[in-house]
Amino acid sequence: MVDADQTFVIVGGGLAGAKAAETLRAEGFSGRVILICDERDHPYERPALSKGFLLGKEERDSVFVHEPAWYARHDIELHLGQTVDAVDRAAKTVRFGEDGTVVRYDKLLLATGAEPRRLDVPGTDLAGVHHLRRLAHAERLKGVLTHLGRDNGHLVIAGTGWIGLEVAAAAREYGAEVTVVGPDPTPLHGVLGPELGQLFAELHREHGVRFHFGVRLTEIVGQDGVVLAARTDDGEEHPAHDVLAAIGAAPRTALAEAAGLEIADRAHGGGIVVDERLRTSDPDIYAAGDVAAFPHALFGLRMRVEHWANALNGGPAAARAMLGQDVVHDRVPYFFTDQYxxxxxxxxxxxxxxxxxxxxxxxxxxxxxxxxxxxxxxxxxxxxxxxxxxxxxxxxxxxxxxxxxxxxxxxxxxxxxxxxx
Missing domain, CATH: 3.30.390.30 (FAD/NAD-linked reductase, C-terminal dimerisation domain)
Structure with missing residues (x-):
């Protein structure tokens, strides 16, 4: 039986939001739990989108955090395909959906995640330019890689980070030709440095991936809406039937900014400023997952972590903090990858x-x-x-x-x- 005296609202239907809802019920919270997701799919985990699901080794249903019936069974009011367009901190309300539904909250969790950074070059409106963040993106890209592999097609990937390399590995397994371009001297340079970045360059070269380091894309060339090539700032032109933009992700802070919450500067990864309990500058609003910029005592700095483990653990930590428990979110950052x-x-x-x-x-x-x-x-x-x-x-x-x-x-x-x- 739900006790309507208290209402906790969660904005964002990714892993952090779904695990926060789960934790609230597991910890005995009997009030209303409202989970608002701007995607039409039920909350899912993202790692498989560039790994097992993209490779065709995992079924679509395997990516979901809970089976669809779980939400009703646990009295979670799930709103799919709904966008929150305003938070009124004074009235403690959120407004969402096409009809402008307004609900009052006692505690609010922002788990709005991140979105792919866009290439700012001519040609990005062509049909063969892709991003990978959502399940729909992965489904589309899976079809693209299948066609490229069958037809010996070329994929150019802008970006030498984890998403770019995992998609490169998947594309080669499908049989596509792959060229990876980026401004750094080695793959994964910002995380691993040159010493270990070189190891990943060698791994991919052994599997037929071509790298072009120290450059940026300047134009995607096409005709009749179709991609033909990608040009870099050193004057090179790379054959391409499709292009993947994998140049990082930006925290989705627009809702928090409009509500007047404190936002971290770009040097600290952007994101919504929270304390060690994942509480924002408003004591009744919390943030978790990719969008939260939290202080990490172990490393002596404020950081924003975009990996699966941070969402997995951050959502529950925020939920417990919302319940008044003594919480410190200071997990050692962790991530994993599978390539070949x-x-x-x-x-x-x-x-x-x-x-x-x-x-x-x-x-x-x-x-x-x-x-x-x-x-x-x-x-x-x-x-x-x-x-x-x-x-x-x-x-x-x-x-x-x-x-x-x-x-x-x-x-x-x-x-x-x-x-x-």
Whole structure:
């Protein structure tokens, strides 16, 4: 039985929003829970969109956070295909839908996520230019890759980050020709630095991907609405039947900005400013997932994390905070990828310039190793490649902030769990 005395509204039907709703009920909240999603699909998880689902190895239904009947069974008022266009903080209301429905909230969670950054070049209106963020995008791209593979077609990918590389791997498995272009000197440069970025370049080259580094797209050339080529700022022209823009994502902060909530600057990833409890500058409004810029005591900075684990854990943390529980959202950032026969998990935060050495434990040549980003003997981040069941040990090392013996860190004969004790 729902107690209508309290109403919690969640804006955003991704993983963070869905897990927040689940947690509210699991923690015994008996008030109204209203979940508003601007997509027509039920809340789903995004990793499969560039991995298993895109490759045809996972069914469509496997991506959903809950089965459709779960929401009614748990008295979650789910509004699909509805956009929230205003938050009135003084009246504590949100307005949504074509008919301008207004509901009052006691607590509000903004889990509005992020959206793909757009290429600002001529030709982006051509039918063969794609983004990958939503399930509908993945379904469309899956069909595109099937056709490209069958017809020996060319895909140009703008962007050398995780989405770009995962789609490159999928496209090659379909048999498409792939060229990846980007301004950095190696793939994944902003996360892994040049040392490990080079490993991913070699992996993709072995599978036939062509890279063109240090450049940006300047034009997508087409005729009669069809893509023919992509030009870069060094004067090169790359054959293309389709182009994927994978140049990052921008937090969806427009609703929060219009409501007068504090927004982080671009240097801190943008996003809605929250405290360690995921509470915004308004004590009755919280934010979680890709859109939240939260202070991380372990790294001594405010960060915005766009990965699956942050949504998975951030939604429940916000829900508990909304219920008045003592919550600190300080998980070690974590993400994973699967490309060809390489599986990888990464924990921590160590952008170029933050570390003084990279320590390898295992055989990088065979792509079975753990890499550690280290500063002054302390582990900032770790990446296990085709080595499993070590994430807990890596994260414990990062959290301990303990100085470790680098020789021991690099030796597979020294148990990982014995370090940093």
């Amino acid at each position: 026969d390489l599986g990888m998990e990464y924990s921590g935060w160590a952008p170029p310039g933050s570390y003084d050495q990279v320590v390898i434990r295992g055989d990088a040549g065979k792509r079975e190793f753990i890499a550690f980003w280290v500063r002054e003997g302390r582990v900032l981040a770790g990446m296990n490649v085709n080595v499993w069941d070590v994430t807990e040990h890596i994260q414990r090392l990062i959290r301990s902030r303990a100085r470790v013996d680098v020789e021991a860190l690099s030796s597979p004969h020294v148990p990982l769990e014995s370090l940093g004790a």
